[in-house]
Amino acid sequence: MRTRKLGFMTAAMSMAGALVLATSACGGDDSGSAGSDRPVTLTYWASNQGPSLEADKQVLQPELDRFEKQTGIKVNVEVVPWSDLLNRILAAATSGQGPDVVNIGNTWSASLQATGAFVPFDDAALAALGGKGRFLGPSLAATGAAGQPPTAVPIYGMTYGLFYNKKMFAGAGIDGPPKTWEELIADGKKLTHDGKWGLAVEGASVSENAHHAFIFGQQHGADLFDSSGKAQFDSPQQVAAVKQYIDLMAVHKIVNPSNAEYANGTEAIQDFVTGKAAMLMWQSIASSVKAAGVSEDDFGLAPIPLPDPGTGGRQVNGMVAGINLAVFQHTKNSDAAMKFVAFMTGKETQQTLNKAYGSLPTVNDAYDDPAFQTPTITAFQQILANTAAPLPQVPDESQFETLVGTAMNQMFADAAAGKPITDGYVKAKLSDAKQQMTGGN
């Protein structure tokens, strides 16, 4: 009896010992140590920019190899899908365990800045990257709250434009892209027939919806947050802006009701590149066009129509979209991480990667490459430089995207089901979103 008990205790204790060992092994997971002779290894989480995670890895790997050749620093890259990226960044910020360098959606900058998990880029750090002046102004404005050093630096720039199918436009006898919102609707009606639709939207995508709520809100002169940072999603201007977007399906019927269930961020592009819809308000579609095997020349890009200057809204037709690169505060290799940031914002890397992704370089000196002088890129560049506004750089920004975007999912679902979308209905939904914002805090 006693020996058995002893044997059991031994087993139990060694089990407990093993458990402790296992836990400490987790805790001791270093990705390299600075100051030693051992080669430094960085871990880098990249966002998904191309048609697949694997495709992105193939784009990035040659550049990372080049970096290793230059500096001796090895970079392990993991491409993280958008659906996981924010959660994983939050988990890394909470635990202090995770990558050294990470891509973030630039609209999250201020929200993530508030966590204090990232190394701020003060003037000295920016000077090491070639100085503030090297970066595109609008992109640099979307890197954190005003008056604070940027929490990240821009690496890929993007904005919204109106893509249109040249053949479908010619077939309907339309000369060129619409210049006013009324023209867009009229053209859309002409193009909607026989299972083809005027315009495609990603109606169940929270972030697409939120971005359009912002862009049209600007056109109506709405501010999502007042000067004290309080949410005001249900102002009359914002209601009008959201309704303007939903009405494309609900009233003007130039959007296929099926678009109300498009959620994964690719379906509207598919409808557009396969000719099921004639127009699309989107960021870069270059990699999808390539994947579909159609020519980019079939499509034109125009600015989303601006409002009549007499109506009092702002002359905005795009948001400053894009990807920023941030360095985690918990990194043990901050020197190497900063070298990597310098590499990623370097002219050659900027040219190679932005060419591959169809996005805009975020540093001025990269534009001498003829690849960035195509009509599409030039049009995007002009929108970004002149008529794009950054989403509010406040800590609550990501909540705005989630709550208002989700409310708009519901509006599209109701519009698709044929329910009337009235001002009162839109206002009620937006008020709910606003309450949820303030309710929990």
Added chain:
Amino acid sequence: MVVSTPSRSGAWRGAERGGGDGGGGRITRLIPVWLRRAGLPYLLILPAVLLELLIHLVPMVIGVGMSFLRLTQFFIRNWLAAPFAGLGNYRVAVDFDSAVGAALLHSFLVTVAFTLLAVGLSWLFGMCGAVLMQRPFRGRGVLRTLFLVPYALPVYAGVITWSFMFQRDSGLINHVLVEQLHLTDERPFWLIGGNSFASLVVVAVWRLWPFAFLVLTAGLQNIPEDLYEASAIDGASWWRQVRTITLPLLRPVNQVLVLVLFLWNFNDFNTPYVLFGKSAPREADLISIHIYQSSFVTWNFGSGAAMSVLLLLFLLLVTAVYLALTTRRRSRA
């Protein structure tokens, strides 16, 4: 680990010797026999209890702690710095006049309706399947295997396939309903709007009825064949046999089965998440997705934790009442 074993058992012996005055046998004698006997089972489950504490209870306690904090993105790096919210998070969650509380209540009611339907239908299908497969016939093995396929499939693979089938324009369901059977002219939506609730129930039942079938089949194996033979001699019909032999004898199995199905469905996160993505339609807004939205997606972890605690309390209450009722009824029977 192997190396540490002797030293640890040595330490145990040493401690034992230090504690008593002399040999290890004497200290054992100091502990009364009844305690030694009664203590053994507890000692045996000690590792399980410790691991359970570590894996389940500690996170639960942390979750309860979180629910009293205003834990937003400002404090996730240092939770202790988060301001104490007292019952604030709870007050917001149960204030059914506010948007947050109203949404939580709505989500709760949707979840109750969903769970009742999903559990009821899963049990009914499982029961029918098990009873029909009780007697041997040709092809029984094949059918049984076939029935278990949904349960054996990875959740993600199964549910994502359903989500493709439910698509309005290119989905199989609408293809059959509209183009093959011509039941409606207008293509219905299945992933948004009111129908999304039905879709969710269908997928949940598809996924879980094989489990009910499996458990009930196992339960039926324990019912002695002579009971059926005896009742058949007495002229009992098949339906009578089901009512008076099968169902009463399956009661202990059913008791556990229904509870487990209830808890799984009420807590189900995977099915709605894969079917609808991060933001479920209002009509199919199950509570686990709702809580996820309230904490992760809106970065308000304190509020989400408070809702989780409320959910936990509710499930504990239901389980306790259920067990109390069913056990009493059984002991009376």
